[in-house]
Amino acid sequence: MISTFLQVFSHLEYKLDNHYPDWLNALRHRAFSSVLEQGFPTSKNEDWKYTRLSPILSTGFQPALATTDHYLSLDAVDRLAGNFGGIRFVFVNGHFIPELSSRAPFPDGLRVESLASALSKNDKSLESLLAPAFQSSPQGGEPSDAFLSLNHALMEDGLLIHISEQTTIDEPITVLFLSDCGATPLLYHPKLIVNAGKKSRAAIIEIHTSILDSLYFTNVVSNFTLGDSAEIAYYKVQNEGRLGFHFSQLDVHQGQGSQFSSHLTALGAAIGRHAVRADLSQEHAAVSLNGLYLPDAGQYLDHPIFVSHTAAHCTSKQLYKGVVGAEGRGGFYGKIVVAKNAMKTDASQTNKNLLLSESSQVETRPRLEILADDVKCAHGATVGQISDEALFYLRSRGIGLDKAKALLTYGFVSEMLNLVPLVPLRNTLSEMVLARLKGL
Amino acid sequence: MLDIKNLHAKVEGLSLLKGVNLQVNAGEVHAIMGPNGSGKSTLSKVLAGRDEYEVSGTVLYNGKDLLSLSPEARAVSGIFLAFQYPVEIPGVGNLYFLRTAYNAVRKARGEEELDAIDFLALAKEKMKCVEMDASFMSRSVNEGFSGGEKKRNEVFQMTILEPTLSILDETDSGLDIDALKIVAAGVNALRRKDRAMLVITHYQRLLDYIVPDYVHVLANGKIVQSGDKSLAHRLEKEGYAQFDQEAATGS
Numbered sequence: 001m002i003s004t005f006l007q008v009f010s011h012l013e014y015k016l017d018n019h020y021p022d023w024l025n026a027l028r029h030r031a032f033s034s035v036l037e038q039g040f041p042t043s044k045n046e047d048w049k050y051t052r053l054s055p056i057l058s059t060g061f062q063p064a065l066a067t068t069d070h071y072l073s074l075d076a077v078d079r080l081a082g083n084f085g086g087i088r089f090v091f092v093n094g095h096f097i098p099e100l101s102s103r104a105p106f107p108d109g110l111r112v113e114s115l116a117s118a119l120s121k122n123d124k125s126l127e128s129l130l131a132p133a134f135q136s137s138p139q140g141g142e143p144s145d146a147f148l149s150l151n152h153a154l155m156e157d158g159l160l161i162h163i164s165e166q167t168t169i170d171e172p173i174t175v176l177f178l179s180d181c182g183a184t185p186l187l188y189h190p191k192l193i194v195n196a197g198k199k200s201r202a203a204i205i206e207i208h209t210s211i212l213d214s215l216y217f218t219n220v221v222s223n224f225t226l227g228d229s230a231e232i233a234y235y236k237v238q239n240e241g242r243l244g245f246h247f248s249q250l251d252v253h254q255g256q257g258s259q260f261s262s263h264l265t266a267l268g269a270a271i272g273r274h275a276v277r278a279d280l281s282q283e284h285a286a287v288s289l290n291g292l293y294l295p296d297a298g299q300y301l302d303h304p305i306f307v308s309h310t311a312a313h314c315t316s317k318q319l320y321k322g323v324v325g326a327e328g329r330g331g332f333y334g335k336i337v338v339a340k341n342a343m344k345t346d347a348s349q350t351n352k353n354l355l356l357s358e359s360s361q362v363e364t365r366p367r368l369e370i371l372a373d374d375v376k377c378a379h380g381a382t383v384g385q386i387s388d389e390a391l392f393y394l395r396s397r398g399i400g401l402d403k404a405k406a407l408l409t410y411g412f413v414s415e416m417l418n419l420v421p422l423v424p425l426r427n428t429l430s431e432m433v434l435a436r437l438k439g440l
Numbered sequence: 441m442l443d444i445k446n447l448h449a450k451v452e453g454l455s456l457l458k459g460v461n462l463q464v465n466a467g468e469v470h471a472i473m474g475p476n477g478s479g480k481s482t483l484s485k486v487l488a489g490r491d492e493y494e495v496s497g498t499v500l501y502n503g504k505d506l507l508s509l510s511p512e513a514r515a516v517s518g519i520f521l522a523f524q525y526p527v528e529i530p531g532v533g534n535l536y537f538l539r540t541a542y543n544a545v546r547k548a549r550g551e552e553e554l555d556a557i558d559f560l561a562l563a564k565e566k567m568k569c570v571e572m573d574a575s576f577m578s579r580s581v582n583e584g585f586s587g588g589e590k591k592r593n594e595v596f597q598m599t600i601l602e603p604t605l606s607i608l609d610e611t612d613s614g615l616d617i618d619a620l621k622i623v624a625a626g627v628n629a630l631r632r633k634d635r636a637m638l639v640i641t642h643y644q645r646l647l648d649y650i651v652p653d654y655v656h657v658l659a660n661g662k663i664v665q666s667g668d669k670s671l672a673h674r675l676e677k678e679g680y681a682q683f684d685q686e687a688a689t690g691s
Binding site: 389390392401404407412 | 488489490491492510511512514515516520521523526527529530531532537540541544545548580597601
């Protein structure tokens with residue numbers, strides 16, 4: 001099964017050689033070889049314990065060709081994904097569409113370029129900037145990295161965002177990945193590489209959604225490198241089609257005193273996985289990871305998180321909430337490792353789940369490994385259902401059963417929505433979540 | 441208005457109400473007193489429609505069978521329970537909650553629903569009745585409220601919803617004397633010829649402020665004595681011990 005899945009892509013592996021510089025091809029082939037050698041993760045890999053890969057590995061995915069003629073208007077894009085102000089970059093089936101994207105000049109200090117275009121220039125200076133993003137091995141070189149390695153090996157396009165030192169970008173930068181598949185199931189591996197210089201500030205929104213409800217697979221990697229004292233807010237909206245698959249790896253490397261916050265809203269995909277790795281290897285860095293997932297019937301939405309504290313005085317906060325509908329499944333696997341020298345670490349991890357039906361399922365596994373002794377660490381996980389008492393309270397005021405349930409569920413998730421400071425985005429997310437809750 | 445006949449309630453095989461009979465007419469205020477565990481709160485919850493009980497007997501409300509109605513159907517037909525322990529609902533704003541409830545009641549009455557702006561004006565006016573701070577409105581329902589604030593919020597909701605039959609379950613517990621006076625004034629303002637109230641309390645103190653027409657003693661799941669307000673004073677002096685014994689021996 002594995003070989004059939006990979007066979008198609010081994011052609012792509014070599015075809016891409018013509019487009020990329022040698023240093024990158026070396027990295028790409030190494031990544032592909034590692035997949036061939038180590039294979040795909042199984043239930044023995046803790047990170048993938050509850051993920052059934054057979055629906056993915058048994059599908060004959062094809063690489064997505066670059067679309068030369070697309071029929072989308074800007075209005076259609078707005079309707080599909082919302083418009084949150086600022087500049088926006090649009091991809092269809094993993095390929096950059098300049099006609100639908102903002103054009104230069106961009107604000108001072110901001111460089112944005114599609115990766116296909118940047119890599120075709122054979123610009124030597126790119127090597128130091130991009131190479132790390134093609135080598136990252138988030139979970140420590142385990143075979144569980146197969147999809148990450150595939151992304152390194154088979155990426156055809158993506159976006160490079162470079163923010164110069166001391167630069168503040170006032171309006172959010174939106175990166176939109178649209179799927180537009182027909183009968184042939186497509187697989188694409190886009191990359192988002194964000195490099196934020198010292199003391200820079202920006203907000204980046206990454207959205208995944210589909211035009212038609214079809215079978216496809218987005219295997220995306222988002223790589224953030226923050227210079228000292230940079231402040232980056234990242235919003236990820238996973239609203240893929242319900243037949244699609246979405247695997248993503250968010251990889252964060254932070255400089256001294258930098259602040260990174262991530263807000264995930266996961267609604268779509270048959271199997272959706274949003275893995276995060278945050279490296280706190282420079283003092284006084286702070287990371288805050290928030291997530292809301294709403295799996296409904298037939299969906300599995302999983303959230304493995306790895307936060308590594310290797311420097312002193314760093315802060316990490318995780319708050320993930322799940323609302324699981326009938327026949328839906330959610331997963332949270334959070335791991336915090338505090339190294340021996342990471343004194344004064346302040347790490348917290350909270351995962352709360354609301355099960356709406358007896359057939360709802362969630363696996364929550366918080367894990368802490370603390371090797372330093374002067375630290376503050378807290379973790380907690382809850383799985384519950386709508387309280388009968390609260391339901392009775394609302395009903396005793398005249399509020400009907402369904403409305404009362406929806407209100408209590410909304411009350412549970414509203415904390416997550418309130419953490420999103422960008423008002424247009426928050427409003428769109430609220431509407432999406434409300435629409436979902438009505439159906440649950 | 442309310443006609444309770446031979447009302448029984450059980451939970452997990454345990455009998456909590458053992459044949460309650462009570463008639464409440466429009467315009468009347470009835471106090472129900474009794475020792476802890478006598479079934480006072482059970483009675484209030486059964487009337488409001490909490491479904492954890494196994495219930496038998498009949499309850500007619502304005503001539504119609506009450507027990508077959510859902511809690512929300514009872515609420516929109518004018519029944520209101522002020523909870524002994526109001527529930528905290530994080531993430532749901534007090535104002536939004538109240539407007540949803542208010543509009544549900546309006547809709548059932550065939551009246552037009554109020555929009556956010558008109559409702560806010562109404563809420564502001566009614567807040568004065570229970571001397572509630574405007575900041576309550578922007579907070580989540582009962583979340584982080586003190587015991588007294590929660591009780592005040594119950595009476596505030598009652599003031600907004602203007603129920604026909606109000607059931608107050610130990611609304612006095614946890615209130616200091618000043619708060620008690622404010623809450624009682626809010627309740628008294630709702631008294632009208634076409635409305636009735638069932639005031640459940642352990643202590644006579646509340647009845648100095650909400651003066652009842654009738655007082656009943658509930659002990660061991662039954663009403664064992666009824667009288668006028670003087671009965672409450674007698675109970676304050678003599679305690680409930682006598683009824684516990686009577687109920688236990690089945691007299």
